[in-house]
Amino acid sequence: MIIATAGHVDHGKTALLHALTGTDADRLPEEKKRGMTIDLGYAYLPTPEGGAIGFIDVPGHERFLSNMLAGVGGVRHALLVIAADDGVMPQTREHLAILQLLQLDSLTVAISKSDLAGPEALEGVMDEARRALAEHGLRAAALLPVSARSGAGVDVLRQHLLQLRDQAAGTERRFRLAIDRAFTIGGAGLVVTGTAWGGRVNVGDALWLSGKDVAVRVRGLHVQNQPARQGQAGQRIALNLVGDIDKRQIQRGDWLLEQAAPAPAARVSVRLRLAPAAHATLRHWQAVHLHHAASHCTGRVALLERPQLHPGDEGLAELSLDRPLLLADGDKLILRDAGAQHTLACATVLERQPPTRGKRQDERLAHLRALAAAGSDNVQNLRLRLSRQALSLPDLAWDRQLSEAGLAELLRAAPLLTAGQHAYAPEHWAELQGQLLERLAALHLQQPDQLGASRGRARRLALPQESEAAVNLMIDQLLAEGRLANTRGWLHLPGHMLAFDAEETALWRRLEPAFTDQGQPHWVRDLAAAAGVEEDTARAVLRKAARLGHVHAVVRDRYFSSAAIRGMAAIVHSLNQDAGYADAANFRDQLGCGRKLAIQILEYFDRCGFTRRLGDRHLLREARLFD
Structure with missing residues (x-):
């Protein structure tokens, strides 16, 4: 299980994780120097069953909100931290809006730095937190005062978190992991880490790496910071990979997949759910920032039902992405305004390949509503x-x-x-x-x-x-x-x-005797001359005779009788049975004709589907075609 932290900058998220787990999640030198989390950090809490709960320490500063959104993708539990000496702050509300839109399984609220506030002030901050939650339609699984410095309440919070359980692991689905880090380790090589969105992975498995679009093999695994043979959905996993790839070719937002993926989607149909905040409005074709898993891009929103959506509204839309993303049904994207100042909405993917026309027809909209209602x-x-x-x-x-x-x-x-x-x-x-x-x-x-x-x-x-x-x-x-x-x-x-009409029947009776010599082909010009008719007239009757099955044209204007074709088909069949194939040489020898005519006949059988050509050989495809 993974828990993402949330909260305003300097409200003590990293210090609280250190008190809970003994791990300092600030891993970058700049974070140590500045005393604030800039990028994602990780800590792990061992469980009595021998596993571990993973914590993702996300930045609280507004400038690094995109990193925060990369950390909460695929996570089902959150720990919101509110400092007792500060109360609910702007980034607290921004994070609350994101958590409300993602519809997580559980939200725990910790009132940190509780030793810096008296009893009345602490109760006031807790009341403020309850009101903020209610404004966003959220309810906390627990609201607990803690102090990382004194240790007060930390044990109670730890026991509460150990009791949480994932509602739906998604292990029956394909393996899919969103990469958020890549690095090399001496003696091991390339390692990538991320959150598993579905399925299972084992040491030795072959996976597909998006972005570079190459196959890789899993040489080793760490799951929730522990060596393992298998990982699964809902876990933090580090994978030691082998393949034609190096760290510089991997970007945050790439995926490790059980199988090669289809082309990324540039347009998707979605159901929008807007945040309740006053600034959360969306207009048709509004430019937005979009966050999905560990990916971030820009795009536009095409509203399908009405020209504008207001705070708390829901509606159908199509997203046009400036950079195509690997999306699947049910995936969630967080939408922020063009200035990346406010969280606006959550988009749930309904359809990865929307039609290009008729997007707003009643039947089409009813279909999208039915897809949304069907859910999982x-x-x-x-x-x-x-x-x-x-x-x-x-x-x-x-x-x-x-x-x-x-x-x-x-x-x-x-x-x-x-x-x-x-x-x-x-x-x-x-x-x-x-x-x-x-x-x-x-x-x-x-x-x-x-x-x-x-x-x-x-x-x-x-x-x-x-x-x-x-x-x-x-x-x-x-x-x-x-x-x-x-x-x-x-x-x-x-x-x-x-059937022939009367005139065609009369002409055919004049042409037909030439085909009693079944083994010989006849040209249209010769048949017309012998019958004393125009060449075009003879050609039209012979074409109809071919459709009636009396004759066959192996090339344009050169006809054999049907009986002759059946005899030659029998030779081809026999050659395939004896020699395994027919070619110009062995067919010519059997038929007693020239090489050019032998090739014309064999190519005719290929066109008919009686044989298929493989190099210079003609292999039997359908033995009964000329029976």
Whole structure:
């Protein structure tokens, strides 16, 4: 478990941590010299069970608030320190606003320097603290007077903190750790530290380092300042890493991930919750500072429901980020004004890939509200997302931070169809199948002299946005149900028939005798000359004959009879069975033709999908295509 400190500068946070743990969390020489915390510091309190509670000592000075926000990311408990001789100060309220927006599991308030105030003054500060908490809608798990100098109340505070427990560790999710420090140790090498947001990590695990986008391996672990073989969500972890990386290439805000991440998001849909302070207002397209985990960037807020939000309001918005961030569903970002003077709101991520149009339509806003209401319910979130479009399974796993086992369990819990790397709601799947059939019907009306379309053309015409695997599965289902027919590789509606008209029939009877010599190809110009017709007229009839399955054009204007093609397909099949492949040489020898014609025929079989080419070899793909 990790506890972040909070409070105004010089209210005794670091001294109190020293009294609680025996550790001086001020680690930088400048901090020692100036007597104030500038960057994050760390201290650990051993627990009776053999573990440790980690403390993050965050800066209290307003100039270092970005460092404070880097320290509270992913933390579920806070210790607010208010000095008895000072009372509630501006940074106390700023920190309270941040803690209220983050909705932590618990907040403990320590009234420090209690030995510097008399009983009445101390009670007055405690009353002031209660009022400040109430103004921010917060309630303290405990409000305790302490003195780091005399030790008064420190034991009581320590026992209270030891009794705290994390409500939701998130160990079932993917491992994700926000890096806040990187350094090298002699004899060990590169070490990074941070807060684990989810999952588990073990010595020997392979991880992905964002920023540099390289794979690294975990050589060693320290968890809550103790050597360990495993770390998990909700802990401070130091990882000794091995890989093609050095300290200079790592920045605060980078992530260590269980798997490679998708591209960082530059736009996200969010639910905003504004702080109750009077200055907390947001206008459409207002410039803001955004803090997420250990990252900080700037951006703008596009309000979706109304042009302005006021203190305490909630609303839907889209964040446009000047620097893309690695975000997942449910992640929280703290928004501060353009001058970085005031905390304005907390944004909870609802959607990592918002559409580019129709953002303010009623249906769209209702969908975002439903996503917000679903919260951490993975099944409901999945149903909502499937109701609108096909869903990429890798994107779903990242957005919900699901392990492979977690994704499989979720897919079993929701009614859906999977095709390749996409999932579909049954209703959406049926709509897409209907769309495919409607487009084929339109094609039959537009081109009645064509038998139908190939699989590839059907996909381009009807469902260009869907994956090839999904469209092939739809077609297979429609064929099995008898709602679609396949004639020699052409897809068409069952009632659609192709036939010669009377004039075409007469011409075909004049051309057909040439194909009784089944092994020989014929050029269109020769057939036209023999029949005494125009070349274009003969070409049109032969094309239709090919669609009817009477002949096949291995190259433009050069035709074989269907019987000849089947015979040559049998040779290719035999060569694949005997030699493992067909090529120009062995096929030419079997067929007794020239090398050029052998290559043309083999390439025709590749185009048809009967074979596939690998170098100069043609390997059997579908043995029954020309049966």
